[in-house]
Amino acid sequence: MAGNEQKHPFEAEPWTIIRRPAISELTPRELRLGRFGAALFVISQAIPYFVLVNVRWMLAGSYIPAGMNQWVGGLLPTILLVVGILFAWLGVHANLEGRKGALQGWFTVNVLLGVAAIVILLVALTTYPFNTLSHYGSIYVTCLGTAVFYTIVSTIVMLGVIFRSAAGLVSPRTPYGPESAAVTWTFNAVAWFALYLALYVI
Amino acid sequence: MSSIFADISQSEALRRGRRMLPPVVRGLFWAAIGFFIVNTLVSEVLDRTPLAPYVTKVSVTFGWTAATCGWLLGVGAWELVVKPYFGSPVEWDVPNDWRRYFMMSLDHKVVGIQYMVTSVAGFFIAGLAAMLMRFELMQGNLWTFPTPNAYLSTVGIHGTIMMFSFGTVMLVGGFGNYLIPLMIGSNSSAFPRVSAISQWLLPVGIVTVALSPILGTWTTGWRGYAPLAEQDPNGIVFYYLGVFAMTTSSLLVSINLTATILFQRAKGLTWNRIPMYAWGILAASLLNIIWLPEIQMxxxxxxxxxxxxxxxxxxxxxPLTYMEVFWLFGHPEVYIVVVPAFALWQEILPVMGQKTLFARSWGVLGLVFVMMFSGLVWAHHMFTNMRNDQMLPFSFFTEMISIPTGFAFLVSLGTVWKSRLRLTTPTLLVFMSMFNFLIGGVTGVMLADPVINLQTHDTFFVVGHFHYTIIGAMVFSFMAAAYYWLPRFSGRMYNEFWGKVGAIWVFIAFNAVFGQFLLIGLRGMNRWVPVYPKYLQNMNFEISLFAFLLGLGFLFNLVYYIWVWRYGKRVDANPWSAKTLEWQSTSAPGETNFDPPVQVLMGFYDYSDERPVCKPTSPAEVS
Known part of the structure; x- marks a missing residue:
């Protein structure tokens, strides 16, 4: 390899061709790294919710409108998302025990819950009985819009794990995918629950 | 064993895959398709209003979102992120020549260079806007811009692109991506796909803000003040969208670099051995992770x-509520910009003096405490809107933050003291940066005093102050770092004479411009207005001449830098005899940094110890 030895260190090979399975085994350290990255992401995305929840200055003097449907846009998506936390972690647990079918089953239920929550929130966003120029109306549509966005994200994340599991890429030795999806779902559900309390209860 | 995170960029020698459009061309094509479809859908179907134009505020928002998604997918996210997420194998061919810089890359060095080039492009676009502003201010009447709003849009474009595509980005996304994995002995950043995506959001943001006047002028400056912004035409929408793209870029890269510094360190690189620049990036990244989502919401x-x-x-x-939530981010933003600059002083001076870094732990403490205090000073931007008793705590903390800032000065000066200092271009630029920040800091302490603050509010004194802190500290430190690491990036060395000519040129022009900003501000020159009283014209005319000289100085440095990169004299791998790990590897973009991985044996700043700082180790060993 005399030619290589004489090659200047700042010249590279002509092509780098990346061919890899989408996912492979993780070392404990890599798992910790993934968990840390997910935690940082969740912390960063919790901050917009702090801004939204801390809207007492906006809600000051407002009230929950009399014709408000407490179910659509309120209780129903809250129930769907919060129940989904349990199913998401049941899926994670199933994966750790090597029950691939159970993982896919629980996560599929969650995708359905997510789609249902999105539809209900969109219905609420189009049928509310008040003016968006009111104190309550402005906060309401902003919070529901945020909830729809994050619910779409967490549902897609769940869907990705189902596809990867079906392709044989998720196993007890690669627990990060289901775990991060469950963390994302839990974050979204808890954050929405906080918004729900601010909008409907407090 | 491979992982989904750090090792994904390691190549396998397989055949080259199928050909496709060049990724940037494909990205532009998909962006155009996305914009056309979604804008049409919104403006002509879902939100149709009789006689409304084809592009409305609502449709352009959704159209821009679709275009951005199309752009990201086109430049490589489709193959590198989306398809693998849904179970397909990663398939991405990277030519190891100039073309790799025009596509999504998982190589941290390629991403770093992409960031640097994009960020410098943003700097010169924003600089061009500044030249136009100074051209206008050569006369006291409106003679260059057609309307005051056109002038204000230019002010806004200048500030926005300078802050969000250069000040926040260059030292973190640019040098950070390239150097941090090298400096901590890693072959990759922790989440290469995250930085790959984040880099390609930056040009989206710059172009969006730069083109905002197409949709109409906006008057709010880089702060996007609401409800003032509601009076503006559609251009303000592109301001918010462009800033959203640029801040998302910085947020993602900060998450990646934080995880990289904490988890990717080589064996033996313990907390008390982490390089100063890595500390600076860590502090700035944590500020980004906290405050960027706040301003985004x-x-x-x-x-x-x-x-x-x-x-x-x-x-x-x-309106006061908006000001509060804006400045809650706005002042930490200043420290996001300058904390890495402080770290650069402490990175470069021990090398140039070949002397042990003085009081290293106090230097680290200074960076950390500046980071922590930065969230306690924001209301000094709003003294004109506050009661006297509300001002006091913010005035106090603003003055107190000068103490940990002073640590950076003391550590740097203590390192230089009785050292065998080589007065190279990077050394000179570090001293210039320290001088400039001293002026910025002293005027900052003056502005922390409500009496002076209220008198000079919205005058050019304030403009001079923050240009001394941001350009004076960050841009001069950036230039120092650029010359310092030029041999590492290119394998070539600049000529000291021409390097110093470039440094002295911008230093003289910079101080002639912004020193006089302080003076003309005290004489009554207001911000935000293209017209001013006759008695200020001579000084403004002269300031503008120096501003053009400053612009030419930056251009000279850029042209010279590119020339050296291409044609400069070849140089040894470690021409400064530095101890940090980036100088212990000669890897170019596309090559592995450390093969085999290294084990760190001692700290990087003890120049009294002649032993090697690292040795090769087995691949699995990391700290």
Whole structure:
């Protein structure tokens, strides 16, 4: 390899061709790294919710409108998302025990819950009985819009794990995918629950 | 064993895959398709209003979102992120020549260079806007811009692109991506796909803000003040969207670099051995992770005011509310910009003096405490809107933050003291940066005093102050770092004479411009207005001449830098005899940094110890 030895260190090979399975085994350290990255992401995305929840200055003097449907846009998506936390972690647990079918089953239920929550929130966003120029109306549509966005994200994340599991890429030795999806779902559900309390209860 | 995170960039020698459009061309094509489809859908179907134009505030918002997604997918996210997420194998061919810089890359060095080039492009676009402003201010009447709003849009474009594509980005996304994995002995950043995506959001943001006047002028400056912004035409929508793209870019890269510094360190690189620049990046990244999402949500609320529209910050809340949530981010932003610059002083001076870094732990403490205090000073931007008793705590903390800032000065000066200092171009630029920040810091302490603050509010004194802190400290430190690491990036060395000519040129021009900003501000020159009293014209005329000289100085440095990179004299791998790990590897973009991985044996700043700082180790060993 005399030619290589004489090659200047700042010249590279002509092509780098990346061919890899989408996912492979993780070392404990890599798992910790993934968990840390997910935690940082969740912390960063919790901050917009702090801004939204801390809207007492906006809600000051407002009230929950009399014709408000407490179910659509309120209780129903809250129930769907919060129940989904349990199913998401049941899926994670199933994966750790090597029950691939159970993982896919629980996560599929969650995708359905997510789609249902999105539809209900969109219905609420189009049928509310008040003016968006009111104190309550402005906060309401902003919070529901945020909830729809994050619910779409967490549902897609769940869907990705189902596809990867079906392709044989998720196993007890690669627990990060289901775990991060469950963390994302839990974050979204808890954050929405906080918004729900601010909008409907407090 | 491979992983989904750090090792994904390691190549396998397989055949080259199928050909496709060049990724940037494909990205532009998909962006155009996305914009056309979604804009048409919104403006002509879902939100159709008789006689409304094809592009409305609402449609352009959704169209821009679709275009951005199309762009990211086209430049490589489709193959590198989306398809693998749904179970397909990663398939991405990277030519190891100039073309790799025009596509999504998992190589941290390629991403770093992409960031640097994009960021410098943003700097010169924003600089061009500054030249136009100074051209206008050569006369006291409106003679260059057609309307005051056109002038204000230019001010806004200058500040926005300078802050969000250069000040926040260059030292973190640019040098950080390239150097941090090298400096900590890693072959990759922790989440290469995250940085790959984040880099390609930056040009989206720059182009969006630069083209915002196409949709109409906007008057708010880089702060996007609501409810003032509600009066503006559609251009303000592109301000919010462009800033959203650029801040998302910085947020993602900060998450990646934080995880990289904490988890990717080589064996033996313990906490008390982490390089100073890595400490600076860690502090700035943590600030980014906390404050960028805060301002993003604020800007989304302001955007909704424009496109729904909602009455937030006017009937609901007050203009003061917006100012509070903006400056809650706005002042930590200053430290996001300058903390890495402080770290650079402490990185370069021990090498140039070949002397042990003085009081290293106090230097680290200074960076950390500046980071922590930065969230306690924001209301000094709003003294004109506050009661006297509310000002006091913010005045106090603003003055107190000069103490940990002083640590950076003391550590640097203590390192230089009795050292065998080589007065190279990087050394000179570090001293210039320290001098400039001293002026910025002293005027900052003056502005922390409500009496002076209220007298000089919205004058050029304030403009001079923050240009001394940001350009003076960050840009001069950036130039120092650029010359310092030029041999590492290119394998070539600049000529000291021409390097110093470039440094002295911008230093003289910079001080001639912004020193006089301080003086003309005290004489009554106001910000935000293209017209001013006759008695200020001579000084403004002269300032503008020096501003053009400053612009030419930056251009000279850029041209010379590119020339050296291409044709400069070849040089040894470690021409400064530095001890940090980036100098222990000669890997170019596309090559592995450390093969085999290294084990760190001692700290990097003890120049009294002649032993090697690292040795090769087995691949699995990391700290």
């Amino acid at each position: 604020t800007f989304i609320l302001a955007l909704l005011n424009n496109i729904v529209p909602l009455p937030m910050f006017s009937q609901i809340g007050t």
